Amino acid sequence: MSDSRTHPLNLLVRKLDQWNPLSDDDCNAVRALPFTRRQLKAGEHVVWDGDRPQNACLILSGFAYRYKVAGNGGRQIMSIHMKGDIVDLQNSLLGVADHNVQMLSAGHIALIPVEAVRDIAFSRPAVGMGMWYETLVEGSIFREWILNIGRRNAIVRVGHLLCEFAMRMEASELGKQTEYELPITQEQLADAVALTSVHVNRTLMKLEELGYISRTRRRITINDWHKMAVLADFQPRYLHLRMDARN
Structure with missing residues (x-):
């Protein structure tokens, strides 16, 4: 065995x-x-x-x-x-x-x-x-994703998903809360947030321009977690992770 x-x-x-x-x-x-x-x-x-x-x-x-x-x-x-x-x-x-x-x-x-x-x-x-x-x-x-695509604007939708990935990747020991390899393409990300891939690309560029994230190919670095979470309307309670007590 x-x-x-x-x-x-x-x-x-x-x-x-x-x-x-x-x-x-x-x-x-x-x-x-x-x-x-x-x-x-x-x-x-x-x-x-x-x-x-x-x-x-x-x-x-x-x-x-x-x-x-x-x-x-x-x-x-x-x-x-x-x-x-x-x-x-x-x-x-x-x-x-x-x-x-x-x-x-x-x-x-x-x-x-x-x-x-x-x-x-x-x-x-x-x-x-x-x-x-x-x-x-x-x-x-699922409920949070419905809220995300139904009631949030593009920069909040994308930012929220990036925050979710950050916490789940760390919980799965696949990355850090502030730095990880994004596992999906921009086209797939677009299908997850109900936007076009062009709109997603512009939104990622805007998040980078405003200093919320840094990107190297698919590697995402969240430069200031608290500011990013506020921008993205991200409250991790819906993930029910034991690690979410930090936030």
Whole structure:
């Protein structure tokens, strides 16, 4: 058996334990879940809208995003997922996917059969509670994204998403709160904030011109976190991270 510290499903243990403390037996039961490890290229789909997924997906490395496509062909990115995120727990119960999940970058995923997810959620209440927390936090993030694209102007929308990335990247040990590698292109960022890629480019240039951020290719540096958070109307409560007590 793999060392628990290096076991692929230890990312799932960490995520669930963050929301609801797990016993040693619970942690071992999570690590004992059956799974298939897959390596995916950027652009490959994890889930297609209308599918009946047989697995829940844990991101082991790389980035993925959820999206839907309107009747006119327009794409709306609904959320970004990174290392340690559990994608589509909902399919363990709902059965039919109502959106797409696609890899933003190359990465590894662990596919856990939905039957095993259901079994452990109901047989081990602490694990089930952690999964419930995870879906509730996803709902909280969705609400914030709706507010972002519905009621904020361009510079606030983009700034808010950059702040969210900053905190989530640090929580996932993929960057620092004030400096990280932006995992998406300007076109993809545009689809996440419901703007054109030209408008996003101008907005990023404006944020840089005003001194809120510095950029080197995709590396983002937030020069003054407090000022950026005020500009971006960013209150991290909706992320429900234990680290958000700082703000």
